[in-house]
Amino acid sequence: MRQRKLVIGLLVILALVTSSFTYAYWLDGITQATNTPGTVTIGEAGETTVTLLFDEASEGDLVPDGYTGESTSVLTFDVEWDADVAGTAGGSGTLAVSIISYTLGTLSEEQIDLMFDISITAGNGAAISVGGGVVNVQITVFFENEPATQAIYDQVANGTLSITVSVTVTPNT
Secondary structure: OHHHHHHHHHHHHHHHHHHHHHHHHHHHOOOOOOOOOOEEEEOOOOEEEEEEEHHHHOOOOOOOOOOOOOOEEEEEEEEEEOOOOOOOOOOEEEEEEEEEEEEEOOEOHHHHHHHEEEEEEEOOOOEEEOOOOEEEEEEEEEEOOOOOOHHHHHHHHHOOOEEEEEEEEEEOO
16 A cells, blocks of 8 residues: 555656656747837738737726716727838838727627727827837727627626737828
8 A cells, every 4th residue: 555655646747847847948939029029010001910919918907888887998009110121112111900890708809899999089081100119009999888798798808809910001102
C-alpha cells in the first residue's frame, strides 16, 4: 500500500514537471505586440481592419436609455499615415472608416441593431497627410432599447460587444 502511494506520488510529480517544461517551451515562442494601444498606423495608403472590444475600450457598463446610468459610450482610436505612395499630391489623402461587422455572444447583427445604435461620429472623410499627425476616429454606441428576452439579456450582460471597422486611406492624385 505504501509503495503504491509512492508510485502515484512520483507519477504526479513527473506530470507536473513535464507540463511545466512544456508551458515554458510554448511561452518562449510568444512575442508581445509592439503597437501603441489606441493607434492604427497605415502604410502605403492601404486598408487596415481593426476590431474594438467594447469591454476594454469603454469606461463602464451601459444601460438602456431611460434607466439610471450611462446609455452612450464613445470608443476612440487614432489613425496615422506613415508612408507615401508615388504620385500622391504632396502625401495627402482622405480617410475612410466603415463598420464591417459587430458581434455580441451568439446574437445576430439584427438582434444587436434592435438594442444598439452603432455609428461613426468622427474621422470618416477626414483629410490625412503623411507624417501630418493623427486623425481621431470616434465610434458612438448608444444602448437604445432593452433586450427582448431573458436569454438575450444574459448575453448582453455577460458578453463583450466587438466592433470590426475598416480604415482606408485614399491618396489624392
